[in-house]
Amino acid sequence: MKKLIIAASLLLGGFFAQAQVKGAKHVILIGMDGFGAYCFPKVDNPHMKQMMKEGAWTLQARSVLPSSSAVNWASMVMGAGPEVHGYTEWNSKQPELPSRELDRYGLFPSIYTLLREQKPKAEIGVIYSWDGIGYLFPKAAINKELACHDNDSLATAAAVEYIKTKKPDFLFVHLDEPDGVGHNIGHNIQPYFDQVHKNDVLLGKMLQAVKDAGMWDDTIILLTADHGGIKTGHGGKTMEEMQIPWIIRGPGIQQNKEIKSSVVTYDTAATIAWIFGLKTPQVWTGRPVKEAFK
Numbered sequence: 001m002k003k004l005i006i007a008a009s010l011l012l013g014g015f016f017a018q019a020q021v022k023g024a025k026h027v028i029l030i031g032m033d034g035f036g037a038y039c040f041p042k043v044d045n046p047h048m049k050q051m052m053k054e055g056a057w058t059l060q061a062r063s064v065l066p067s068s069s070a071v072n073w074a075s076m077v078m079g080a081g082p083e084v085h086g087y088t089e090w091n092s093k094q095p096e097l098p099s100r101e102l103d104r105y106g107l108f109p110s111i112y113t114l115l116r117e118q119k120p121k122a123e124i125g126v127i128y129s130w131d132g133i134g135y136l137f138p139k140a141a142i143n144k145e146l147a148c149h150d151n152d153s154l155a156t157a158a159a160v161e162y163i164k165t166k167k168p169d170f171l172f173v174h175l176d177e178p179d180g181v182g183h184n185i186g187h188n189i190q191p192y193f194d195q196v197h198k199n200d201v202l203l204g205k206m207l208q209a210v211k212d213a214g215m216w217d218d219t220i221i222l223l224t225a226d227h228g229g230i231k232t233g234h235g236g237k238t239m240e241e242m243q244i245p246w247i248i249r250g251p252g253i254q255q256n257k258e259i260k261s262s263v264v265t266y267d268t269a270a271t272i273a274w275i276f277g278l279k280t281p282q283v284w285t286g287r288p289v290k291e292a293f294k
């Protein structure tokens with residue numbers, strides 16, 4: 001009988017994937033471009049700091065090398081590093097190295113693919129303000145895609161609307177403007193801190209939308225970045241460029257807990273897969289950040 005039940009749940013598992021993390025129905029991943037962990041002591045960011053109090057966090061998560069955009073956004077959702085997925089540059093639109101494995105959409109397997117295959121009815125959205133994100137996910141696997149062309153306020157407004165109307169199972173929101181200020185004016189100076197404050201206000205609007213949608217108690221929210229920056233750039237090997245915030249709150253997550261484990265950006269996809277109880281491909285090297293959970 002036991003064997004029968006196991007066989008039946010394996011059979012049904014593909015259609016009714018049980019959340020591994022009890023009570024977690026939705027995951028919202030918010031990524032801020034060029035958002036270095038170094039800025040935390042100097043920034044007025046009450047929503048981020050509230051998330052840390054209510055959740056688990058590390059300011060020592062790391063980018064993959066080079067500390068550039070596309071290579072890191074790819075790693076974040078593809079559960080592996082550039083050596084394996086093949087996106088190696090700041091603006092990779094296709095892999096410069098052949099991806100070690102391809103999914104049914106002809107891309108390296110991503111969290112989007114795993115969700116679509118193992119939770120076919122999932123509502124999945126990607127809303128982004130840097131156009132480069134548009135090359136890093138399988139469009140056929142998702143329900144809602146919106147490019148907001150460098151406008152974080154627009155991306156936030158769209159995310160708020162989408163959260164309230166569709167209550168997505170998984171939403172990735174990308175905000176670009178900290179990186180823009182870093183390049184145009186500089187990192188680790190007041191205009192950059194002011195920009196991060198503006199992004200904190202936008203984060204607050206998305207958190208409020210989750211509450212307004214009645215999703216607060218069953219939504220895990222994860223805030224992170226692709227890389228930080230130094231002077232007016234990034235891509236190199238300073239810790240200002242390499243260290244990114246990684247903050248997670250929601251059902252099943254510890255509170256006011258500093259994560260001591262190593263976290264690399266490809267662990268983000270592995271953690272989301274673990275929350276949803278998804279099987280991950282062998283080619284993934286990311287590991288769920290289990291220390292964050294109760």
Ligand SMILES: [Zn+2]
Nearest residue numbers: 033034069226
């Ligand atoms: Zn970037």
